[in-house]
Amino acid sequence: MTDKKPRPLLKVENLTVRFPVKRGGLFSKKAYLYAVDDISFEVARGETLAIVGESGSGKSTAALAIARLVEAHSGSVMLGDDDFLSLKDEALRQARAQVQFIFQDPYASLNPRLRAEAVVREPLDSLGTGNPNDRQATIDELFKAVGLRPEQQRLFPHQFSGGQRQRIGVARALATRPELIICDEPVSALDVAVQAQILNLLRKLQKDFDLTYLFISHDLGVVQHMCDSVAVMYMGKIVEHADRLSLFNNPLHPYTKALLSAVPSVDKKRRLETKRILIPGDPPDPLSPPKGCRFANRCPAAQEQCTQSQPLLRHMKTGHSVACHRVSDDGVAPL
Amino acid sequence: MTPLLQVDNLRIELTTRDGVAPVIDDLSLQLNAGETLSFVGESGCGKSMTALALMGLLPEGVGRVASGKILFDGEDLTQASDARLREIRGNEISMIFQEPMTSLNPVYTIGEQIAEVLRRHQNLSKKAAWNKAIELLDAVRIPNPSARVSDYPHQMSGGQRQLVMIAIALACEPKILIADEPTTALDVTVQAQIFDLLRDLGREFGTAIILITHDMGAVADMAERMIVMYAGRKAEAGPVEQVIEHPRHPYTKGLISCVPHLIATLTEERPELTEVAGIVPSLRDFGRDQCLFASRCDRADQQCKSSRPPEIEFDDGQSSACWHAEQL
Numbered sequence: 001m002t003d004k005k006p007r008p009l010l011k012v013e014n015l016t017v018r019f020p021v022k023r024g025g026l027f028s029k030k031a032y033l034y035a036v037d038d039i040s041f042e043v044a045r046g047e048t049l050a051i052v053g054e055s056g057s058g059k060s061t062a063a064l065a066i067a068r069l070v071e072a073h074s075g076s077v078m079l080g081d082d083d084f085l086s087l088k089d090e091a092l093r094q095a096r097a098q099v100q101f102i103f104q105d106p107y108a109s110l111n112p113r114l115r116a117e118a119v120v121r122e123p124l125d126s127l128g129t130g131n132p133n134d135r136q137a138t139i140d141e142l143f144k145a146v147g148l149r150p151e152q153q154r155l156f157p158h159q160f161s162g163g164q165r166q167r168i169g170v171a172r173a174l175a176t177r178p179e180l181i182i183c184d185e186p187v188s189a190l191d192v193a194v195q196a197q198i199l200n201l202l203r204k205l206q207k208d209f210d211l212t213y214l215f216i217s218h219d220l221g222v223v224q225h226m227c228d229s230v231a232v233m234y235m236g237k238i239v240e241h242a243d244r245l246s247l248f249n250n251p252l253h254p255y256t257k258a259l260l261s262a263v264p265s266v267d268k269k270r271r272l273e274t275k276r277i278l279i280p281g282d283p284p285d286p287l288s289p290p291k292g293c294r295f296a297n298r299c300p301a302a303q304e305q306c307t308q309s310q311p312l313l314r315h316m317k318t319g320h321s322v323a324c325h326r327v328s329d330d331g332v333a334p335l
Numbered sequence: 336m337t338p339l340l341q342v343d344n345l346r347i348e349l350t351t352r353d354g355v356a357p358v359i360d361d362l363s364l365q366l367n368a369g370e371t372l373s374f375v376g377e378s379g380c381g382k383s384m385t386a387l388a389l390m391g392l393l394p395e396g397v398g399r400v401a402s403g404k405i406l407f408d409g410e411d412l413t414q415a416s417d418a419r420l421r422e423i424r425g426n427e428i429s430m431i432f433q434e435p436m437t438s439l440n441p442v443y444t445i446g447e448q449i450a451e452v453l454r455r456h457q458n459l460s461k462k463a464a465w466n467k468a469i470e471l472l473d474a475v476r477i478p479n480p481s482a483r484v485s486d487y488p489h490q491m492s493g494g495q496r497q498l499v500m501i502a503i504a505l506a507c508e509p510k511i512l513i514a515d516e517p518t519t520a521l522d523v524t525v526q527a528q529i530f531d532l533l534r535d536l537g538r539e540f541g542t543a544i545i546l547i548t549h550d551m552g553a554v555a556d557m558a559e560r561m562i563v564m565y566a567g568r569k570a571e572a573g574p575v576e577q578v579i580e581h582p583r584h585p586y587t588k589g590l591i592s593c594v595p596h597l598i599a600t601l602t603e604e605r606p607e608l609t610e611v612a613g614i615v616p617s618l619r620d621f622g623r624d625q626c627l628f629a630s631r632c633d634r635a636d637q638q639c640k641s642s643r644p645p646e647i648e649f650d651d652g653q654s655s656a657c658w659h660a661e662q663l
Contacts, residue, residue, distance in 0.1 A: 196611070
């Protein structure tokens with residue numbers, strides 16, 4: 001933590017996303033599922049924040065809401081000086097060029113009827129970036145930047161391998177020269193040997209284009225490699241948020257510990273040192289979350305107070321933030 | 336001690352539009368009772384084909400065992416009749432698949448699906464099979480089994496469905512359990528539970544496990560021995576710890592170092608990941624007399640491109656099919 005803190009590129013405050021759920025009869029009360037429940041974080045320019053969590057934790061929904069691909073219920077998303085969530089019409093269209101998305105499945109996220117060059121060109125045309133006459137030159141550059149050959153521009157998506165398709169997806173995300181790229185599980189659909197190519201590419205591009213990444217993943221090994229800081233989500237809430245080294249070397253929240261301890265490792269030393277923390281059972285019903293800590297029913301360290309009141313995210317001196325009653329103020333973990 | 340399963344020089348051919356391709360080319364292996372053996376490799380390397388061949392489930396009319404033997408308890412499964420194979424499947428060798436979402440029948444309760452196996456293979460009565468199904472759900476640690484037994488698959492989470500699949504696979508106490516990417520679609524905490532369960536079952540019943548995966552971490556966690564497959568051929572084999580510590584094949588090396596792992600103490604250092612350039616060769620090229628990894632290997636020389644490397648043996652049963660294995 002430096003004293004002179006540059007203004008964050010992305011500042012998310014109290015973001016909440018809820019979905020209406022049909023339940024009961026015609027006159028029953030409308031029920032909502034809070035997929036993302038009051039989360040806040042910042043990402044500095046040029047850095048990578050990873051959001052991790054298991055399926056259903058709300059990490060993808062949070063990403064979609066930040067990119068305005070699903071509607072947020074409340075909260076704000078500041079992108080530089082703009083309140084991204086309140087922008088409308090032309091201003092929104094302009095701002096969209098600043099936030100681009102790389103999707104999980106390169107087999108489903110490219111239009112099969114467009115040639116690769118048209119896929120990459122689409123955001124340029126629809127968001128009106130740059131002079132139309134220069135667009136071909138931009139596309140040439142992008143293909144080079146992501147490691148595809150110029151003659152491959154004329155091919156259709158099915159003529160590429162999975163890794164190459166994801167490169168097209170990356171080129172498309174870069175096309176409008178965005179500041180923030182949201183990577184939603186960008187390598188989890190790829191073969192292991194190909195993952196490295198995409199991860200190395202993303203890191204190189206981050207340096208070359210001064211990009212800021214919001215990196216969504218459930219693969220903690222990949223997150224460890226890519227991120228500068230990590231937010232751990234459980235049932236729509238951020239339970240722990242810290243820089244990379246603090247989180248992986250000194251996790252505080254019992255859920256983070258359990259998550260890390262569940263990852264099998266090739267490192268013998270880690271295997272011997274890591275004590276497996278079992279969290280039996282399932283998360284509670286998201287439609288009626290408990291009034292206390294949402295992790296309490298699976299937490300080996302849970303006590304009376306954990307089922308009584310919801311722990312707030314507390315900022316520790318170390319720069320760690322954690323939402324757990326059992327973590328002491330000077331940052332001693334219960335497990 | 337004769338091994339529980341012994342595969343000798345197995346060759347499996349698939350008939351494709353471009354002709355006949357050997358998807359498994361000269362594979363030999365041994366599996367002892369109670370042992371866990373892991374197959375590792377990218378998709379398209381023949382891992383799943385090997386599993387299907389062991390089960391006698393090769394795609395009909397397309398795939399066939401061209402030569403070699405699969406000896407299970409001394410009996411050659413490649414010569415066994417369909418009826419005999421049906422007897423062995425489920426009773427002696429059973430399998431769990433990657434997709435717990437699609438491997439269960441959505442219109443039957445899970446109890447009925449477990450009981451069906453017991454009634455077919457062990458001729459249990461309806462009542463007895465149902466009670467055994469509850470016991471099995473309890474054995475795979477599904478909470479409140481006597482109530483959950485009449486649930487339909489959609490009422491369970493992905494992890495629980497995979498547990499049900501394991502219960503079905505274990506119903507007849509098989510000697511070998513083949514797990515084909517059993518946790519790929521699941522969260523890590525669920526994966527850890529399933530691995531714990533498989534490990535305990537191996538210990539308790541002496542079930543031998545063949546774990547097919549692409550995750551080196553899972554291999555290190557679960558298996559005693561591993562076989563690295565590449566393009567239908569055995570690239571490297573040996574005891575897990577030894578192979579991970581000192582891989583003797585560039586492909587194994589690539590597989591280990593192309594994935595960022597969690598290590599005991601992280602530091603600021605983040606080296607570039609090793610890229611294994613290119614992709615697995617197409618089936619058309621599978622039978623060639625050369626090292627099939629040569630096109631992706633930075634050590635490849637003329638010899639690698641002109642003749643297939645033999646299997647070179649090292650200490651403690653490690654072996655590698657690479658012309659440069661000794662220098663690695």
